[in-house]
């Protein structure tokens with residue numbers, strides 16, 4: 139499965155099908171696509187919610203024949219050159235269907251919840267995983283700077299996560315739930331994926347695994363990979379006050395260079411603003427990234443570099459208002475029109491599933507839970 143050079147003229151906009159019209163579609167993707175009419179034209183929509191389909195369809199002038207309640211119907215109807223998958227839950231099956239239809243496909247994180255699902259996609263270069271922070275100019279600059287620095291001694295991550303409602307207060311469109319029959323089918327599929335990933339520990343850690351580890355902490359894992367490599371081990375992890383519904387998680391592990399990773403994630407009910415910090419410390423100084431809420435388009439990530447200079451301390455700051463999601467869409471357009479491998483591949487998504495399973499295993503050990511499924515042998 140590889141991208142078709144038939145799309146490669148670049149002279150006409152890429153006809154895009156959007157699958158999933160929830161918060162990230164309406165706050166981020168649809169506004170950004172609308173800014174690039176020469177590159178993208180949304181010609182088909184898919185969501186379980188009729189209200190969202192009609193609301194977005196009317197705004198984007200997508201005719202009724204381009205509005206679909208399921209992905210198979212969208213693919214059968216045709217009229218799209220590429221797909222962007224923004225549904226909740228695992229994205230692996232949607233990615234597989236789109237790729238089987240020959241469509242270059244951008245799927246939001248996480249790629250999937252189980253290794254079994256993503257193994258069905260292995261080697262598929264039609265699928266780009268939506269790790270937008272890798273396109274953030276501050277992250278790219280940090281990667282360049284680290285290449286010329288001593289080996290990291292330690293990487294520290296801290297995430298301070300207020301409720302989503304605060305971050306989405308500016309969202310204009312309605313939020314609706316799927317019909318009860320569809321919701322119970324989705325719940326059953328999710329329960330089966332958690333069980334496959336974690337075995338008996340899914341009972342207590344299933345939500346923590348899918349919603350916190352693969353839902354939020356995955357962002358930090360792929361940034362850490364870009365800066366210092368994938369964790370080799372996760373030695374210890376704890377979740378509190380309740381491992382089944384944690385508001386805090388702390389973990390530590392080792393990185394390929396021998397550096398240690400420590401990560402703290404806190405969901406804070408009344409914290410004033412989303413904040414995410416990734417710091418790399420070495421013998422001579424530090425390279426630190428501070429990310430704002432992803433929903434604040436163009437709010438700069440701050441890159442701060444501290445070094446010794448003239449017997450004292452010198453620090454410099456880099457900020458760019460180039461939007462990471464927009465850069466990601468440009469890369470997707472290039473991939474869809476020029477072919478080749480995407481920058482963020484199925485393998486990257488798979489590696490983060492492995493790390494989240496290592497974390498779940500460490501949590502199970504810490505909390506006296508029996509682990510099974512894929513996580514028992516992950517790593």
Ligand SMILES: NC(=O)c1ccc[n+]([C@@H]2O[C@H](COP(=O)([O-])OP(=O)(O)OC[C@H]3O[C@@H](n4cnc5c(N)ncnc54)[C@H](O)[C@@H]3O)[C@@H](O)[C@H]2O)c1
Nearest residue numbers: 158159160161162163184185186187224225226246247432
């Ligand atoms: N990169 C980021 O910073 C970032 C930020 C937010 C969300 N996300 C990711 O984007 C995805 C969507 O997040 P959201 O906050 O918009 O979620 P949401 O719950 O607001 O919206 C999801 C939408 O998908 C629809 N949907 C679910 N299953 C479907 C199916 N099988 N077929 C068709 N439609 C379906 C739902 O009806 C809903 O409208 C998630 O995977 C999330 O992890 C990424």
